[in-house]
Amino acid sequence: MAVHLVMQAFMLLLACELAEAAPPIAKPNCKSWCGNLQIPYPFGIGPDCYLDKWFEIVCKGTGGSAQAFLTSIDKEVRQIIISNNPSTNRFIEPIVQVQVPTIYSKYCKYAGNHGTVNITRSPFHFSPYHNAFISVGCDNSAKIANIFPQIFGCESDCKKDMKVDKEVECSGFNCCELTNIPSNLQAFDVEFRSRNKSNDEEGGKKSCKYAFLADKEWLEKSKRDPSSVQYWEYVPVVLEWAIFRWNNNSHELFHFLKGRRNVSCSFSDEHKDYFYSFSCHCATGYKGNPYVEGGCEDINECEDDLLNYCKSKLDCENTEGGYNCEKRKSKLKTVIVGFVTSLGVLFLPATWVLYKLIKKKKKIKLKKKFFKKNGGLLLQQQLSSTKNNVQNTKLFSSKELEKATDHFSKDRIIGKGGQGTVYKGMWSDGQIIAIKKCNIVDKANLEHFINEIVILSQINHRNVVKLLGCCLETEVPLLIYEFIPNGTLFQYIHEENEGVPLTWAMRLKIAVEIAGALSYLHSAASLPIYHRDIKSTNILLDEKYRAKVADFGTSKMVKIDQTHVTTLVQGTFGYLDPEYFQTGQFTEKSDVYSFGVVLVELLTGEKPVSSTRSEEGRSLSTYFILSMKENHLFDILDDCVRKEGDKEDIIIVANLAKKCLHLNGKERPTMGEVAMELQGIQKKDTNGQENYEELHNVRSKEIDPSYACSTSTQSYSEIASSLSSIVLPSSSFKSL
Structure with a gap:
């Protein structure tokens, strides 16, 4: 009996010692739990226990049923994550999961609470990686409101003859889902419309529609049917957060964290002396809360x-x-x-x-695990089903990529976007490469990743960025490209730079190269390829300012006799083909329309969407067509184009751009015809003599103001109005 009591006392003492040895989560003398929820600093309960008012937690109730509320945004908190995942040592953006109300249209039975959320000017924003946008209803077109110029949303209907993907729960029948929301979103409201515009008019059919943002992981694990949203009042949403340098507390915390070897911080600006916000996590090999003294403890690997x-x-x-x-x-x-050594030398x-x-x-086993998780089996299946591969996709090892990027140093980052981060690397032989590292592996990003490999494996063209290979044996997949040193065409057109200015000759040359690449994709590749996201940010310029078409994550490879692909409408506002929006059918002429917008950018130096222009002309295509209609073409041209370009050549290119922007896709030229006409102009400028045969079709047409709208009952201003209310996800990934 005595021995038993001694053992109990010993175990109790050991438990107390272990509890004392556990790394702190909250500030000293502060509560670290509310019910079953752990409250890590900079969040806190009570005075002097949180960093500032934005992170104040109020605990309501007692015991395990107590609920935590984030007072600054008046939301119930379900989960707080502040550091890296100990099992993977992979950095995870600091997040907090909160409960937010669902949103429903005014025609619903209970329409008293619209459910909007506004956390503007707070250190929180809706996570673009962890949340999904879902809308439920018949004859339903829903979009996230007040995020102009971005367009984001989806459409659903209840027609019996609808073609839907049975493997996807919300694929358009009474429910639609989009998995990538805009970055830095802080206000969430939804605009509902009818797919049938006549139903929006007075006396038309009205129906109840719902929409909400929700944590994708919660949706998957809970297995809830989104169509039953009318019975839900709140859903969990993931917010990302950072610490703003706006008061003494955050300054002191920053100086406390600065220089600690077991803490790693990321900043809103590459220059650490002028950054706006920061977030930290325990460095590789450690776990815990980096924001408190002794909060990061060593991991026993x-x-x-x-x-x-x-x-x-x-x-x-x-x-x-x-x-x-x-x-x-x-x-x-x-x-x-x-003993063993002495006996076993032999x-x-x-x-x-x-x-x-x-x-x-063991290493091979771990690599196989990552390979499978990163879509390796899917990639093998896709490549094996694709005939006549132009080039084999090389698999690189994680070791050689770490060496090439100095272990993915922050100093090597050359671009960030919605889908990933791009690093500059160098092989041992001096060859420079670009490595795209996915932010997170979810179904949508994985499909874009695999799709880009499959598409680029079919392409061998000097004006298409070259895929060197990929790496699937790491925690997140990596794509390796040739390095394109001079940034994007968008930067050279719209941003001030001290480099080489884009002359008329350079602009014409770039247009010829882009047109040639797209003509190759549409007509000369082993299978026709629709790029589906042509824009100036996806056109890269190499060391000789040659154009390279990039970012094939949403591209589609079609059968030779196939005329279109039917998909959920997605794209970038300003470049989107109006016909594609109206029909949901993407054709090769949809790429032609997007190229037409890029051509107008080269001519005018104007952005595809601008709030500085009149409301009627916010869309560049509308602005361009209206200016030509009013005979003001030369008033809107870029200075270098107007001064350096031959007047007749400018008119020809403008006329060609107008043809590309025709509302009726059948009336647009093919990319092969566009490339030929541009080459003819370039040849004339180079040789001083015209190629009449190539330019005959262009020169034979005068600039007719009504030409672009001749086959449509809608004007360009009406199309612009409809596009301002269109619902589709914006393409947010910044190219290499």
Whole structure:
């Protein structure tokens, strides 16, 4: 009995010691739990326990049923994550999951609470990676409101003859879903319209429609049917957050974190002295809360087979922030090792080989796990089903990519976007490469990733960015491209730069190269390819200012006799084909329309969408057509175009751009015809003589103001109005 009591006392003492040794989560003398929810600093309960008012938590109730509320935005908190995932050591954006109301249209039975959320000017924003936008209803066209010029939303209907993807729960029948929302979204409201415009008019059929943002992981795990949203009042949404440098507390916290070797921070600006906000996590090899003293504790990698490459736990020695695959020494082990060594010298080579084989097998097993998770099997299936591959997709190892990028140093980042981060790397032979690292692996990003590999494996063209290979054996997949040093065409047209100015000759040359690449995709590739996201940010310029078409994540490869693809409408406002929006059918002429917008950008130096222009002319295509109609073409041209270009050539190019922007896709030229006409103009400028045969069709047509609208009952201003209310996801990824 006495022994039993002693053992109980010993275990209690041991538990107390372990509890004391656990790294702190909250500030000293502050509550770290509200019910079953852990409250880590900079969040806190009570005075002096939170960083500032934005992070104040109020705990309502007692025991396990207590609820936490974030007072600054008046929302119930379900989860707070502040650091990296210990099992993967992969950085996760700091997030907080909160409850937000669903939104419904005014024709619903209970339409008293519209459910809008506004967290503007707070350090929180809706996560573009963790949330999905879902809308439910018949004859339904829903879009996120007040995010001009971005357009984001989806459409659903209840027609019995609708073609829907049965594998996707919300694929258009009474329910639609989009998995990538705009970045930095802080106000969430929804505009509902009818797909049938006549129903929006007075006396038309009215129906109840719903929409909401929700945590994708919650949707998947809860297995709830979104069409039952009328019975939900709140849904969990993920907010990302950062710490703003706007008061003494945040300044002090920053200086406390600065220079700590077990903490890693990311900044809103690459220059750490002038950044606007920051967030931190425990460095690789550590876990816990980086914002409190002693909050990051060492991870024992030897206890998790996924965190070390050692043969066994006996061979693994944990170190501060890492581990060694060396046997830990003890007197007994020393005797055993000495005895075995003395008896087994002859077997040492075989033992060493066996050890290396086991270690290699373990590495291969882990790489296979990542390969499968990153879509390797899907990629193999896609490539095997695609005939006549132009080039084989090379698989690179994570080790050589880490070496090429100095372990993915922040100093090597050359671009960031919605889908990933791009790093500049260098092989040992001096070749420079660009590496796109996915932000997060979800179904949508994985499909774009695999699609880009499959598409680019079919392409071998000097004006299409070259895919060198990919890496699937890491936590997130990587794409490796040739390095294009001079940025995007958008930067050279619209941003001030001290580099080489875009002369008329350069603009014409770039237009010829883009047109030639698109003509190749449509007509000369092994299977026709529709790019589906042509815009100036997806046109890169190399060291000789040659155009390179990039970003094939949403591209489609079609059968030779196929005339269109039917998809949920998606694209970038300002470049979107109005006919595609109205029909949902993307054709090669939809790429022609987008190219026409780029051509107008080259001519005018104007952005595809601008709030500085009149409301009627916010869309560049509308502005351009109206200016030509009013005979003001030369008033809107870029200065260098007007001064350097031949007047007749400018008129020809403008007329060609207008043809590309025709509302009726059948009346637009093919990209082959566009490329030929542009080449003819370039040849004339180069040789000083005209190629009449190539330019005959262009020169034979005068600039007729009514030409672009001749086959449509809608004017360009009406189309612009309809596009301002169109619902589709914006393409937010910044190219290489």
